[in-house]
Amino acid sequence: MSDSYLVEPDVGFIKEVIKLGGEDVKKCYQCATCSVVCPISPDTKPFPRKEMIATSWGLRDRLVGNGDIWLCHNCGDCSTRCPRGAKPGDVLAAVRAYAVTEYAVPKKLGKMVNDPKSLPILLAIPAVLILVAGFIFNLFGLGWLNFSPTGDELWQADYFSNYMVDIIMIPTFFAAIAVFALGLKRFIADIHANALQEGKTDKEKIDPAGFIQALIKIIPTILKHNRFSECGENKERATSHMMVLYGFIGLFIVTGCFFIAEWVLHIEGPYSQINPIKWLGNAGGIALLIGGGLMIAKRLNQKDEVSSYKDWYLLGLVMLLSGTGLLTEMLRLGHLYGLSAFVYYLHLIFVWALFAYTPYSKLAHLVYRTVAMAYQEYSGRK
Template sequence: MSDNTLVNPNLEFIDEVVGLGGDSLKKCFQCASCSVACPIAPEDSPFPRKEMIAASWGLKDRVVGSADIWLCHECGDCSTLCPRGAQPGDVLSAIRSYAISEYARPKKLAKMVTDKSKLGILTAIPAAWFALMAIITMFFGGTMEKIFGFFGVHWIHHTDAPIAHANFVSTWLVDATFVPLATASVVIFYLGLKRMINDMHENALTEGKTDKQDLDIKELLKTVPTVIPKILKHQQFNECGENKSRGTAHMMVLYGFVGCFIATVIAGSLLYLAGTAGPYSQINPLKWFGNLGGILIVLGAALMIKDRLGKDKSSGYKDWYLLGLVILLGATGLLTEMARLAGSTFGTYLVYYLHLILVFHLFAYVPFSKLAHFVYRIAGMTYAEYANRK
């Protein structure tokens, strides 16, 4: 006698997946062409057919807590070969967006970041904050300099350059804003990843994808060095057929951010440890990292935008928010420097102000935006490696 299984569909989950770009979900008639077509799906339990079934039935916990949704790189092979036009790649992308909002806290802020009607208020907050910081720096800088100077600390880092951004918004105020934001993002990611990895292990045990009964965090972390080279090489993109070119754009943006991060860390170390303030000469290697990073970010994001405009892709607000943020970050960073070199005080301060607002978006909202998929994807790939998925 067969066992009876009660399926309790989460209709709200289905509606949200559809709203996040998975509107083709109901076209799937479960033929498994997608799983056969996928060049990177594990042989022992391929995707995305089972994810399409689970999402169609509203089995939220089964699919949101699955490591397999993060193994998918949305290369498009499955969507191209689907006889019904169900777009499995877009559906899995929508499920990943839902998972990001599900695991991030506070949930209210996560909902706001994915809601285009809230973009105004999310931008007005840093706009007002940095306007206040600029007023404090410009009008009260002298007083604050005397107060800080009494303790042997420079409020504004003086330089011989005719234009210095620290004279517009004090470096102390900028760092006092972004360091806590970055710390908060790390904490939010840690808590979200902790919940997600526990769910992935529970799902893997239920579906028989692993024989490891107890989750061993130390062993899990030991698999990270195996996964990182795959990320850096974008190895999975190279296995895709339909949209293999996407790997180039993604690598440009990735290494662009890496270059900017290196430049920021070195500049901060020189400032606070050696007391050396910018701006630096254009032949300084520090500038090479920063400028090259900004150029790679802009070019990579431009290629991504071109790809989305040139193909019939299901692109929602979450996609355009991320692409807009990335390309504007790189562009304003470069334009800030160009305006300074051109001797335009008003121009460089204005663009720098816009750049600070965009960096605030990056630091404060990254755990809730599509950009968070980079962190969660590494965790998903790491768990799959740990669970011996082949």
């Protein structure tokens, strides 16, 4: 006799997924074409058919803690070949957006990051924070943002204290890491419990050493974007995604080097244009700008692809972050110091937003997808 399962649909969950871009989920009639055509779906318990069924029935707990929603790279093969136009790739993208909000704390902030009406408030927070910090620094004679500086004094302590910037950014960066850590603790426990329930693994407990080995093993796959290359549709997405990924990696390295130069070696900016670290920073900024531009062009040209606010928020942040950074440098080199100071102030707003809001935005998939891929490798599911 087969086991019975009581279905308790979460109607609120279904409505939220539809709001986040999965409005075609109800068109699915469970033909399994999506799982058959997906080139990266595992041989055992393949996706996304079972996720489409769970979403249409509102089985929230079966999805939020399901690592398979993160293994999907939304390449579009399933959506292109779906006979009903249910767009499984977009549905899973919506479920991922919901999961990000569920695992991040506080959840209210997560909902604000995905709500366009809250954008002015989210940007006003760093704008005010930087000005207040500058005012406090000015009271103690430690530096201030001056929109009428001359020469390279813009970057010295009397005009725009780099120490003030670091004191704001460093706690924000580590606060974001803490949010990720809290979410990942729950996420790993949930995907393991889900895998045991669905028979995706026979390991009762996760071995930390084995999991770390699996994580290291899948890093080359991520850096090479191999999964994107396996897709039949939208293979060109790999190029723009790699440009953005390597742009962020390059800028992260540059930020670390400049932090050491300032706090350890006490070498103040600006740095020479022939400095290799400066080259890396410029290359990273340009890669972000071009990669983001290619993504925007693709979305505008592909009318059948669902683009929700969470997509445009991330693309806009990438473009504004890289654009203001490069423009600040060009204005300084052009001796437009006052304008350069103002653009740099805007750049800092976007940098703070990147650090603070990443655990709640689409960019969080860099962390959750990496962990899900590592778990798949660890469990031995091919």
